[in-house]
Amino acid sequence: MIDPAWEGKVQFYELVFGTWLxxxxxxxxxxxxxxxxxxxxxxxxxxxxxxSFFWINHYLQHAPFYSWLLNGYTLVFFIIYYAICVHHEARxxxxxxxxxxxxxxxxxxxxxxENIARYLVDDRGxxxxxxxxxxxxxxxxxxxxxxxxxx
Numbered sequence: 001m002i003d004p005a006w007e008g009k010v011q012f013y014e015l016v017f018g019t020w021l022x023x024x025x026x027x028x029x030x031x032x033x034x035x036x037x038x039x040x041x042x043x044x045x046x047x048x049x050x051x052s053f054f055w056i057n058h059y060l061q062h063a064p065f066y067s068w069l070l071n072g073y074t075l076v077f078f079i080i081y082y083a084i085c086v087h088h089e090a091r092x093x094x095x096x097x098x099x100x101x102x103x104x105x106x107x108x109x110x111x112x113x114e115n116i117a118r119y120l121v122d123d124r125g126x127x128x129x130x131x132x133x134x135x136x137x138x139x140x141x142x143x144x145x146x147x148x149x150x151x
Contacts, residue, residue: 002059002060003045003063004059006059006060006061006062006063006066006115007058007059007061007062008057008058008059008060008061008062009061010054010057010058010061010114011058011118011128012054012058012116013117013128013131013135014049014114014117014118014130015054015058016112016117016131016135017113017114017115017116017117017132017134017135017138018051018066018110018111018116018117018136019047019051019135020138020139020142021113021138022047022050022051022106022109023043023047024142024145025106025109025110025113026043026047026079026106027043027146029102029105029106030043030085030102033102034040034095034098034099034102034139035038036085036091036099038085039148042084042085042119042144043115045084046081046084046085046106049077049080049081050107051075052073052105053070053073053077053110055089056069056070056073057070058069062122068083077103078100078103081100081103081106082100082103085099086099107134108132117131117135122151144150
């Protein structure tokens, strides 16, 4: 059983709010900034793996092995990101370095989006119900946008 004392501050509503926004961010970063359209499953996989950090930060943030787990997962995430997004691209070395480092931009943006939700709830007094509702409407919009983009 997971020790409840290990639990971190990160809450589920933060993850839900950040996930739809980071998906949009990831698509725009790859398609508009890096000019490399990816298959939809790649965007889904990268977002899923990024969102999986929630498990570590929610359930294990105060565990004695937290830094090892976080660093190990970060390394695995970085390798998978490179392998499926960058490695097979026929681009310059400079582009590949920038694309590989975009994993840092992705991570910082995800944390920022989650912290917007935390700010709304903790500092502005918005009930997490409303933050979740915004997220669910965001997901509906995201699904509509991506279904049109793939036809």
